[in-house]
Each structure stands twice: as structure tokens, then as C-alpha cells.
Amino acid sequence: MATSNPLPNPGSSAVNPDLNWSQIRETISLLCLAMAQVETTLNDSSKDVSTLTSAFTHIASDAQKLGAACTKLENPEDFAAAKPEITSLAGSISQEMGMAIVAFQFYDRLSQKLGHVNDSLTQLGDIIGDSSRLYDPNEWLKIQEEIKTNYTMECERIMFDLIMKGATIREALELYKHEFDQMSLQKDNDDNTDDDIELF
Numbered sequence: 001m002a003t004s005n006p007l008p009n010p011g012s013s014a015v016n017p018d019l020n021w022s023q024i025r026e027t028i029s030l031l032c033l034a035m036a037q038v039e040t041t042l043n044d045s046s047k048d049v050s051t052l053t054s055a056f057t058h059i060a061s062d063a064q065k066l067g068a069a070c071t072k073l074e075n076p077e078d079f080a081a082a083k084p085e086i087t088s089l090a091g092s093i094s095q096e097m098g099m100a101i102v103a104f105q106f107y108d109r110l111s112q113k114l115g116h117v118n119d120s121l122t123q124l125g126d127i128i129g130d131s132s133r134l135y136d137p138n139e140w141l142k143i144q145e146e147i148k149t150n151y152t153m154e155c156e157r158i159m160f161d162l163i164m165k166g167a168t169i170r171e172a173l174e175l176y177k178h179e180f181d182q183m184s185l186q187k188d189n190d191d192n193t194d195d196d197i198e199l200f
Contacts (some may be wrong), residue, residue, distance in 0.1 A: 014026055
């Protein structure tokens, strides 16, 4: 999902305010952050839903084949001939179920990421509604630090830093995708060393 008309991001200068510092620029930067967070959440969830759809399609197909193979078993001696096919189908179903279980974890990530967006927008609303804090760069800096400490993934923190430095949403999303892909690749490599699937 591409951002059609990206919001120009002035970046935050709360860490080192100058004469050009304004609460409007800080607000825009936090809105850009929220937009980038929502877009990454939607993109990541879309991939996981595709994985789930594919896994369940294969499971349904293999289950039908398994049922067909079982209907051919009329005599005890028929089992010996059908055993390799049944074993293969059962293994395939087990593997697809493992992939589906992993993909289902996207819901936790989705909830967590949207929770981060909600928190950052709530804090933004709070500071905009408080005239004693609105014009104080240190208050904006506190909000940024609170938002960043809530992140659990390094790629989220990198995206946050980029947005606060004035990167466009597109630039931040590209780097996030690169970092996320690297993390997924590392996880896949780690998973290949352990065939056990932890259900919960």
C-alpha cells in the first residue's frame, strides 16, 4: 500500500530547539509517525493474512486427499499400499498447520502496533489541549521519548528516529521494510535450526 500524497515532514527539533521551533512542526512529525506506523501495520498484516489463506487452502486440499485415500481402505492389506500417501499427507497438513500458527501471531503484533499509534495520538491530543505544555519543547521531547520506549522492535525505533529527523514517510517505510525483512530472514535461519513448533 503506497502513500498517495505524503504529508511533508519537517522533522522534530525538540531535542535542540532553535528560533524556527514550533509546536506545529512537532505535531506534523508525530502525525507522520502515526501514518507510517499504520501503513507498516497494514502491510505486515496483509502478508500474514496471505500466508494464512495459503496455509488453509493447502490444508483443505490435503484433508480431502487424505479422506479419499482412507475411503480406499477396505481390507487390512490395503493399508500397506496407502500408508506412504497417508503419511505424506499427514506430514504436509502438520507443516501447514505450523505455518498457520506462526502467521496467527500477526494478531498480537497488529494489536500492539495499533496500540502504539493510539498511545502516540492520545499523547499528541493531550499536549495540544494543554497550553502550559504546548509551547515547551521539553514537553514534546518527553512525549517522543515515551513513544520510543514503548517500541519492542528495533525496526520501529529506527523508523521513529528517521521520522523525527525529517525523513519522508516513504523513506521511513522503505528502511522499515528492509530492517523487517532482515529480521524475518534471521528468524527463518534460527527456526531452521529447530524443527519444533511452540504452540503457546
